[in-house]
Amino acid sequence: MGWHLVFRSLGSRKGRLALAGLVVVLGAGLVSALANLTPDVSSKMGGQLRAYGANITVLPRPLPGLEMAAYLDEDRLAYMEGEKEAIASYVPFLYSLGKVEGQRVVLVGARLEALAKQSTWWLVQGSWPASDDEVLVGGRLARKLRLKLGQTVVIGAAQGERQFRIAGLAETGSAEEDQVFLTLSVAQELTGRKGQVSLAQVSAWSEKEPLSAIAQRIEQAVPAAEVRVVGQVARAETQVLEKVRLLMLLVASLVLVTAGLAIFSVMATSFLERTKEIGLMKALGASEARIASLFGAEALVIALGGGLLGYGLGYGLAQFITLVVFGAPAALSWQSLGITLAAAVGVTFAGGLIPIRRAAGLNPAVTLKEE
Amino acid sequence: MASPGMVDVRGLTKRYGDTCALEDVSLSVAPGEWLVVMGPSGSGKTTFLNIVGCLDQPTEGIVTVDGKDVSHLSPREMGRFRRETIGLIFQQFHLIPYLNSLENVMLAQYFHSMADEAEARDALVRVGLGDRLRHLPSQLSGGEQQRVCIARALINSPKILLADEPSGNLDRRNEEMVMGLLSQRHREGYTLIMVTHNPEIAQLADRLVNFDHGHLVSEKRNHLGQATLQRPG
Numbered sequence: 274m275g276w277h278l279v280f281r282s283l284g285s286r287k288g289r290l291a292l293a294g295l296v297v298v299l300g301a302g303l304v305s306a307l308a309n310l311t312p313d314v315s316s317k318m319g320g321q322l323r324a325y326g327a328n329i330t331v332l333p334r335p336l337p338g339l340e341m342a343a344y345l346d347e348d349r350l351a352y353m354e355g356e357k358e359a360i361a362s363y364v365p366f367l368y369s370l371g372k373v374e375g376q377r378v379v380l381v382g383a384r385l386e387a388l389a390k391q392s393t394w395w396l397v398q399g400s401w402p403a404s405d406d407e408v409l410v411g412g413r414l415a416r417k418l419r420l421k422l423g424q425t426v427v428i429g430a431a432q433g434e435r436q437f438r439i440a441g442l443a444e445t446g447s448a449e450e451d452q453v454f455l456t457l458s459v460a461q462e463l464t465g466r467k468g469q470v471s472l473a474q475v476s477a478w479s480e481k482e483p484l485s486a487i488a489q490r491i492e493q494a495v496p497a498a499e500v501r502v503v504g505q506v507a508r509a510e511t512q513v514l515e516k517v518r519l520l521m522l523l524v525a526s527l528v529l530v531t532a533g534l535a536i537f538s539v540m541a542t543s544f545l546e547r548t549k550e551i552g553l554m555k556a557l558g559a560s561e562a563r564i565a566s567l568f569g570a571e572a573l574v575i576a577l578g579g580g581l582l583g584y585g586l587g588y589g590l591a592q593f594i595t596l597v598v599f600g601a602p603a604a605l606s607w608q609s610l611g612i613t614l615a616a617a618v619g620v621t622f623a624g625g626l627i628p629i630r631r632a633a634g635l636n637p638a639v640t641l642k643e644e
Numbered sequence: 645m646a647s648p649g650m651v652d653v654r655g656l657t658k659r660y661g662d663t664c665a666l667e668d669v670s671l672s673v674a675p676g677e678w679l680v681v682m683g684p685s686g687s688g689k690t691t692f693l694n695i696v697g698c699l700d701q702p703t704e705g706i707v708t709v710d711g712k713d714v715s716h717l718s719p720r721e722m723g724r725f726r727r728e729t730i731g732l733i734f735q736q737f738h739l740i741p742y743l744n745s746l747e748n749v750m751l752a753q754y755f756h757s758m759a760d761e762a763e764a765r766d767a768l769v770r771v772g773l774g775d776r777l778r779h780l781p782s783q784l785s786g787g788e789q790q791r792v793c794i795a796r797a798l799i800n801s802p803k804i805l806l807a808d809e810p811s812g813n814l815d816r817r818n819e820e821m822v823m824g825l826l827s828q829r830h831r832e833g834y835t836l837i838m839v840t841h842n843p844e845i846a847q848l849a850d851r852l853v854n855f856d857h858g859h860l861v862s863e864k865r866n867h868l869g870q871a872t873l874q875r876p877g
């Protein structure tokens with residue numbers, strides 16, 4: 274009988290119901306859009322910013338009193354493999370001077386497959402080296418030395434020389450154009466610096482913590498290392514995200530407060546129209562709890578119905594925004610469904626509390642008095 | 645009174661701010677008695693019924709209903725007492741507009757204990773509405789609505805029926821039918837307190853009291869007892 278009564282009552286007030294429902298749908302829709310967007314925007318934006326490259330540099334701390342360059346221990350850097358969540362990739366580099374076809378050049382040993390991932394904007398003619406016998410040569414250097422793609426060259430350093438095939442030529446727009454890139458282990462062998470690394474470039478991102486916290490962890494894990502957050506990018510990332518979050522929070526709160534007020538006015542009006550009905554129920558002996566639960570159930574139906582509809586709308590909106598801005602769809606999240614329904618129910622009851630309590634406390638004798 | 649009445653009112657006074665709706669009223673109603681309350685508008689009839697029906701509380705005095713002192717009950721206890729002991733019939737019927745006849749009767753069961761459709765249907769059949777079970781109040785005549793109201797008042801087997809001008813909004817023919825139903829309940833043993841302006845109806849009751857300006861001014865035992873309502877012409 275209880276639910277039957279609730280649905281009969283709701284059915285008899287379709288106009289008002291539509292109004293209250295609409296308010297909830299709109300409120301829930303915005304909350305849903307925001308809830309669906311927030312985690313997605315963070316990770317997508319993180320991804321986009323990360324595409325610009327490394328944002329943390331790990332350097333050896335200069336040794337006091339020594340002129341010679343310090344090196345990092347390659348094995349210790351490998352700890353970063355375990356930080357999959359925060360660290361997308363890291364590239365160890367070994368810089369040294371060497372000779373190509375008798376000309377002095379900067380030789381760069383690096384983990385090339387990781388470097389390729391971090392350097393998406395490099396224009397590579399040919400391909401990245403696929404084996405230890407191949408190198409990538411900077412475009413300007415190649416023009417200077419008249420080196421051709423696919424050609425074999427002799428490269429030498431302090432501890433010997435070797436033949437390599439030129440697998441690719443790279444246009445980068447900066448210093449890399451004068452350098453030769455080869456596999457880290459080969460570079461270490463040629464220079465006699467096994468297990469040593471000049472620096473590492475790290476591409477890190479986390480929604481949960483600032484870059485500086487990740488940097489600090491790296492500094493603790495790698496001995497004698499000095500870790501620098503590449504200032505501009507990091508600050509920009511954090512600031513943009515903070516602003517986006519703040520704005521979303523502000524909009525969501527405004528929408529929710531407005532929805533709460535609208536629910537209050539709709540429920541209060543409906544309550545005024547129904548005083549006789551409530552008075553009769555009380556005259557028949559309905560307890561305050563019974564009346565409150567009947568009205569509460571009506572509110573719950575409105576909240577859940579509106580919440581679900583709003584969730585769908587908001588999810589669509591979030592999809593649209595992420596598609597337009599990031600060119601990829603948003604992922605459906607159950608968490609955001611929970612947040613949306615909770616917000617819809619919360620707002621409905623916050624707005625309905627006073628009318629429901631007033632209804633439950635009505636004095637039947639006064640209410641039923643004939644006018 | 646030697647034997648305890650179904651209703652015992654002693655020194656009942658009810659004030660609303662400055663207005664004194666009832667003043668020092670004492671009255672007893674025996675079990676199974678049919679009492680009619682008359683008096684000009686504003687004389688306190690509804691107030692009296694409300695207090696006996698536990699819809700309102702006395703300012704002063706003691707009111708005992710079915711052996712229980714109801715003068716100082718909490719709203720919650722009043723509610724419980726109403727649904728167990730009192731059947732209410734209103735001049736305005738007060739049916740829920742979006743519920744059909746059956747559901748309106750079941751509503752009283754629901755608030756009392758549990759809705760029982762078969763029982764509610766029987767109650768409507770007994771007031772002659774077996775073919776109006778699924779009609780909404782707006783689809784019923786005034787007399788039919790009042791009969792739904794009577795079925796609803798009786799559905800939980802109350803000790804007392806309180807009817808405030810039950811035929812005040814009805815034409816002559818419907819008034820007869822409603823009064824026929826109520827006097828039949830009276831014969832079945834219900835205690836019945838009714839407000840009416842119709843002296844002919846007052847003839848049907850066991851006893852008649854008159855209120856004026858909140859005072860009980862006269863009381864008359866009707867020795868004819870259950871006379872039948874005279875048909876005009």
Ligand SMILES: Nc1ncnc2c1ncn2[C@@H]1O[C@H](COP(=O)(O)OP(=O)(O)O)[C@@H](O)[C@H]1O
Nearest residue numbers: 639660663665684685686687688689690691692
């Ligand atoms: N809730 C109330 N608040 C203030 N005055 C009331 C209230 N109920 C009744 N009265 C007053 O009490 C008096 C008796 O009212 P009522 O019992 O309704 O009279 P009757 O039913 O005989 O017409 C009237 O003067 C009325 O205005």
Ligand SMILES: [Mg+2]
Nearest residue numbers: 689690691808
């Ligand atoms: Mg009255």
